[in-house]
Every structure is written in C-alpha cells, then in structure tokens.
Amino acid sequence: MDLRKMYYFDATVKYQSFSRAAKALHISQPSLSNAIKSLEEEIDGPLIERTTKQFRLTELGQQFYERSKGLIAQFEVMETELKELAKGENLEIRLGMIESANYLFSQVIIAYQKLHPHNQITLIDTLYNQTVRQALLGLNVHGVITNQHIIDNEIKSELLYNEPYVVLIKKDHPFAKKEKITLADFAKESLIIGMPEFQTSAQILRVFEQENITPNIQYKIERFEMIKVLVEKGLGIAILPKNYVSQNLSDNLLTCTVHNENLNRNVYLCTMKDRTFPKSILTLFELIKKMG
Known part of the structure; x- marks a missing residue:
C-alpha cells in the first residue's frame, strides 16, 4: 500500500x-x-x-x-x-523548559557546548501539561524540563531534583526579622502569584488549601521576572522556587524559608519512550540529569 x-x-x-x-x-x-x-x-x-x-x-x-x-x-x-x-552533529536540539530552570540549565549549556560546539540549542516555554505532551508527541521538541509529572504510556518522565519553595520579600519586610515563617503568616499579606493554571501556582494554592488558609492574592502574573519586579516595588510578597530566586537577586530583595514540609516540588526530564536519539543528544540528556 x-x-x-x-x-x-x-x-x-x-x-x-x-x-x-x-x-x-x-x-x-x-x-x-x-x-x-x-x-x-x-x-x-x-x-x-x-x-x-x-x-x-x-x-x-x-x-x-x-x-x-x-x-x-x-x-x-x-x-x-x-x-x-x-547528521550526528550540526543539529538543532529543541527543548521545552520551565522558566525557573533557566539558571541551572545555563550551566548545562556551557558544559555541552565544549563537547558539541556545532549543535544549536533552541529553548521553548512549556507551561501547561497538555503543551508538554503535544510538544513531545508532535516531535516539536526532543525533551522537556518540567515540574509536571507526566504519566503517559508514550512518555518517559525522569526525576531531576526536588527543590523547596521560598518566600521572596523586600529587605525591609517584617518577615525578614521573623525566626520562623509559616503559611498562617501569609493570611494578611498581599500575595503575588503565577497564573492559577500553571503547575507551580496550583501546587502552592493546594498547600494553602490543605492548611485551611485563604491567601490574600492581589496579583496573578504570568512571568516570574515580573513577579520579582512587583515584589521589589513593595506591592506584595511571592512564593517562588528556590533555584530560580537564589540567583541574580536584587540587593533590595531576599528570600526566607517557609516552614511547611509540603511546600516543595519535583522537576523532571520528559522524553518520548520509543524515540531513538543521536549520541550528541543523549549526551545533553545525561548532563541535564546531573544538573540538580
């Protein structure tokens, strides 16, 4: 036929x-x-x-x-x-990635380019569960770094690392002097959060719900960078992944630990189970697995 x-x-x-x-x-x-x-x-x-x-x-x-x-x-x-x-080399490697993994992945790129300088890496935002699945099954990307645990017969999901969420505040915020911060302390604070449909925001809100606390959400922002700007302007505080906010932090900002065992997340590398990759792409995957 x-x-x-x-x-x-x-x-x-x-x-x-x-x-x-x-x-x-x-x-x-x-x-x-x-x-x-x-x-x-x-x-x-x-x-x-x-x-x-x-x-x-x-x-x-x-x-x-x-x-x-x-x-x-x-x-x-x-x-x-x-x-x-x-081709083996001179490939365009396309990766989907959450914004909060940018800094860690930049270290991977530095190491990878020394091994395969002729390969080009293209990074694509992947924020939604369905976007991750469609990008992989449609061959739009070779892999995805995501905080979504994808359970699918055609997709392999490998744990990269676990990281806590921290609270981002201005240095003059009262939280800076507190010995112990709990979710109950957020009840009267203006909270800046990502879009509710994002996995990160959904997980944070779920932890509040488990503690029977209703957060005072003042702003819902799509990008973490904009959230940092609003916090620096004194418009509220935010809960963000530690690996994201621990780098390149303004002198006016600081992070504090929130005492809650559920306030953390896993980050995964997702690829197609039955897809065959050149050695140069497999090398990149191995470097990614060490990034945590």
Whole structure:
C-alpha cells in the first residue's frame, strides 16, 4: 500500500473536502480523487460516502483513518530519527523548559557546548501539561524540563531534583526579622502569584488549601521576572522556587524559608519512550540529569 495515498486520504479527512485538501497538498483535485479511488480499489471497499453533500467517512473509512494516522506518525518519527542519526552533529536540539530552570540549565549549556560546539540549542516555554505532551508527541521538541509529572504510556518522565519553595520579600519586610515563617503568616499579606493554571501556582494554592488558609492574592502574573519586579516595588510578597530566586537577586530583595514540609516540588526530564536519539543528544540528556 502506497504511503503517499495514506497522506492524501489523511489530508482529505483533515480538511473535510477534496478541493481544500488538494490545495493544501499542491496537487490537482482530479489527481487527489484518483488517488483515493485507487486506495479504495486496493482495500476493496469505499472509504468516503459519495451519496450525500456533506463529507462523511464510511465505517471502513473511519477504521482506515484511525489505523493510517498511527502509521503516518510512526513514519514521521522514523524519518526524523534517521535524518538526525545521519547528521550526528550540526543539529538543532529543541527543548521545552520551565522558566525557573533557566539558571541551572545555563550551566548545562556551557558544559555541552565544549563537547558539541556545532549543535544549536533552541529553548521553548512549556507551561501547561497538555503543551508538554503535544510538544513531545508532535516531535516539536526532543525533551522537556518540567515540574509536571507526566504519566503517559508514550512518555518517559525522569526525576531531576526536588527543590523547596521560598518566600521572596523586600529587605525591609517584617518577615525578614521573623525566626520562623509559616503559611498562617501569609493570611494578611498581599500575595503575588503565577497564573492559577500553571503547575507551580496550583501546587502552592493546594498547600494553602490543605492548611485551611485563604491567601490574600492581589496579583496573578504570568512571568516570574515580573513577579520579582512587583515584589521589589513593595506591592506584595511571592512564593517562588528556590533555584530560580537564589540567583541574580536584587540587593533590595531576599528570600526566607517557609516552614511547611509540603511546600516543595519535583522537576523532571520528559522524553518520548520509543524515540531513538543521536549520541550528541543523549549526551545533553545525561548532563541535564546531573544538573540538580
């Protein structure tokens, strides 16, 4: 069976139209129609209903579509892997990464570039659970550094390190003189937090909920850097990952430990289980595993 015809059929289903699919494939509509008819002859059955104006698959067509999608995906993975293995070097390595791992990963890049100076590294923000999964399964990235524990039959999730959350304050804040800070101390403080849909924020809010404490959230900010700016301006305090705020901290800011055993997080390296990588990419993964 011709893989090209599978691609044509997949595009026809995707666009729900022979004309739109033909345009996307840069072929004529008669050529596309003939390819689908040829496919139906090979299978010995109709794939698309031709008795209605609305585009509709037959039961056989639906079954074929589900099976062919998997075969096309496998072929694309194989094609990508073989091209990378053939090149070995001069690769573009694409990694998804949480903002808070920036400093630690910069140390990895320094070490890696000494070993493989011809490889280019592209870093992409990955903030949502579904974004991580889609990026990996879609081959948009080789791996992802994330604080989300992805449980998926196709994805391998390896623990890199565990880190505590700390409270970020101005140096003149009353917390600076406290011997012991607990979550109860946050009740009357203006709290600056990341977006609730982010894993970091969701985890922090869950710990507050476990302690039956309602935090006084004044600002919800997407980027950690902006959170630091607002804290420095005296607009509130924030709870952030220790590895993120322990580096390049302004002279006006300091961090304090919060006494709560649940206020910490794991950070993982996620990759595709069955994907084959060149040695130069595996070397990068090994350096990442040592970064904690």
